[in-house]
Amino acid sequence: MLELLSPAGDLECLMSAVDYGCDAVYLGSTMFGMRAGAAKFDPETLRNGVEYAHAKGVRVYLTCNTVPSNDEIELLPEFIKTAYDCGIDAAIVSDIGCIALIKRTVPDLEIHVSTQAGVVNYVTANELYKMGAKRVVLAREVDIENIKRIRDNIPEDMDIEVFVHGAMCVSFSGRCLLSAFMTGRNANKGECAQPCRWKYHLVEEKRPGDYYELSEGDGGSYILNAKDMCMIEHLKELKDAGVTSFKIEGRAKSAYYTATVTNAYRAALDAVKNGEPIPKWAVDEVYKVSHRQYCTGFYFNKDDANQYYENSGYIRECDFVGVIDSCENGRVNITQRNYFTVHDDLEVLSPGKTPVKLDIPYLINSKGEQTEIANRATEKMYFDYPVSFPPHSIIRKPLSKK
Known part of the structure; x- marks a missing residue:
């Protein structure tokens, strides 16, 4: 199995x-x-x-x-x-x-x-x-x-x-002393500060205070930063x-x-x-x-498991904005997680399903007021909808491109 x-x-x-x-x-x-x-x-x-x-x-x-x-x-x-x-x-x-x-x-x-x-x-x-x-x-x-x-x-x-x-x-296999050496937080005891994600400069012994960038481009270089698998x-x-x-x-x-x-x-x-x-x-x-x-790690070509030098930040394309608690008699009850409006390009991801588009006509907030905006963290809200979703379904929206 x-x-x-x-x-x-x-x-x-x-x-x-x-x-x-x-x-x-x-x-x-x-x-x-x-x-x-x-x-x-x-x-x-x-x-x-x-x-x-x-x-x-x-x-x-x-x-x-x-x-x-x-x-x-x-x-x-x-x-x-x-x-x-x-x-x-x-x-x-x-x-x-x-x-x-x-x-x-x-x-x-x-x-x-x-x-x-x-x-x-x-x-x-x-x-x-x-x-x-x-x-x-x-x-x-x-x-x-x-x-x-x-x-x-x-x-x-x-x-x-x-x-x-x-x-x-x-x-190798997560066996690292760098975090303990630099921060006192031992990676081998579950406390890694992830110094491999930091941006480093070079300093010469007899020139203290003179920092030289290790540059692959204008943004410097993150020489220890690994890709995700x-x-x-x-x-x-x-x-x-x-x-x-x-x-x-x-x-x-x-x-x-x-x-x-x-x-x-x-x-x-x-x-x-x-x-x-x-x-x-x-x-x-x-x-x-x-x-x-992303990369495929060491499974195929070890060159694909190389470091990513430009930055150590994450790529985000979507925001998780709410979770569906229940659906009863055409009413969808949700808990808000991040800001969204009924005009956003929303979709629902349910367990075992492909994501589907969600067109919300309006929201009813915890005070019983109709609104188009969800902007209070973890607020309980609902809306009427012709389709039911299983509990714990996720509502998300794409991040706007700037």
Whole structure:
């Protein structure tokens, strides 16, 4: 079975991922996760998230992929027992000691070896399998031909997971000391300040205060800034290479990002499974979220995984302006998220559907007044409409070109 694996930075993102078609989600609790800013799942929230996912047949994987110190690792047994009691389906782990400790503490819990472990060959994968690993998340530096070699030389019941979409790291498998050196925030403990996205100048030792731009153009140069990965048009090649799980990066991203990208990859992966062409609308969808320039990572031509020197900003083509809460008797109830008017070129994205145009005749605000403008954050509003949409459908508009 091919698995679509989506990120969940918080409970809203988890619900979006589940509603828009993922087979599994990965998330971080209060410790041991590589995204400290997305450590939103305390035991109560984790239990609620697991219940929501399991009710729709979606598995939940917990990230435990930091490199813990002696003091930290002593907290792992109680931490993982609590998470296991909440119903998680697997732990994503990078440290060998953590793998052994988790297997002793909760023997029935699946172990997925994180990309942070840097697995690039089948010998390593086989040794991890002997230690109890059910899955390896390969290093992003592994190309398609080497994925095939790994698949051909590991047990049939061992899964291969790879990243197919999202941010890339300049360091090998995310092993970076730059953030800790420059800011005191350790990337290997989930606190990366992303100094690889910053703009740098050159200074000569005997000329302090004289800064020389590292220039590719008028805007200087972002010498460490990586492009984003996008493999939506190449899922068949990955499937044929033996990939089991297709992973979307983005635990620090919004629920809108999670929903949109999950919906697109769901359609693309279903097309691959059915031997059909990937729908053009699904490919177009990945350009409707904030992203850097796309590339195919290291899977094909390593030259395509190069850095983007002009800037480190995001490309945005659409604004997420509202979410549909319910539709009752011809009335659409929404929660406003960003400014829009009834005159904007709006569209609705519903789970498992292509986006459709939305022509709103008027809005009724929370005071019962008719208006053409939605400009109060998270205001509850409604409008009458002849078409119903499922709950959690997204309303968005294109950004105006300046």
